[in-house]
Amino acid sequence: MNIRKTILALGAAAVLIGGGYAAYDYYAGNHITIQQVIPTAATTTTSVPTNSMTAAVPAKLDGLWTIQPASKVYLSVTTSKETVNIEGASVKGSWVINTAEPNLMKAEGIVDTTVLQSGNPQRDNHVKGNDSLNTATFPEAKFTVKSFDNFPKEWKEGSKVSFTMTGTLTIKDIAKDVTFTSEALYSQGALNVEGSTVVTFADYGMKNPHTVLLEAQNNVTVQLRLVLKL
Secondary structure, eight states: OOHHHHHHHHHHHHHHHHTTHHHHHHHHHHOOOOOSSSSOOOOSOOOOTOOTTOOOOOHHSSSEEEOOOTTTEEEEEEEESEEEOOOOEEEEEEEEEEEGGGGGGGEEEEGGGGGOOOOOOHHHHHSSSEEEEEOTOEEEEEEEEEEEESOOOOTTTTEEEEEEEEEEEETTEEEEEEEEEEEEEETTTEEEEEEEEEEEGGTTTTTOOOOOOOOOEEEEEEEEEEEEEE
16 A cells, blocks of 8 residues: 555544544535436437438528527546536537538537536635636636537437537637537437546646545546537
């Protein structure tokens, strides 16, 4: 066991022996559940017959879609205790869909980082502080899509489709190219999108949030849960 792991173990033991497990559990634990916008039971459509009466819906898809208030973005970090989720509930942006020519599509999403929350105010202050996102100076994070790969030309209402979005993720004015592995479902006039990518703290000039009682991995999973309407 190396020195750091020994310190972590002794620190945790001291907390538990001192009767502070509840405080430790609150401090180190996860308080945010990632909400789904695509039902788990939704079927996947990879191709749709053009002669189907209920299948093709390109006319309903093409146009300018706007991100709705129900949309969220999550940051997930795995610690020595569990995976901790941080929720961004203020998301804006749009997506121009062109099913006939996906290369002409444009999309952008912006997250207000000043209102990120994990259910633990002390942890939230650290996330927003100078060593992390520095939200006082950089109050927004932005993802601008450059290309869509495997984007289907025809969709079936109520069935999910899979594709990837490659673009630039900008945090603290640092721009990095990332790819979101994504799924979407069109239903009742709404377009629901879920996607994820992985970055590191170092990618965006942030320090790993190690503490005496827990240790965090260097990877940060960014997860999209977007609801869009025309």
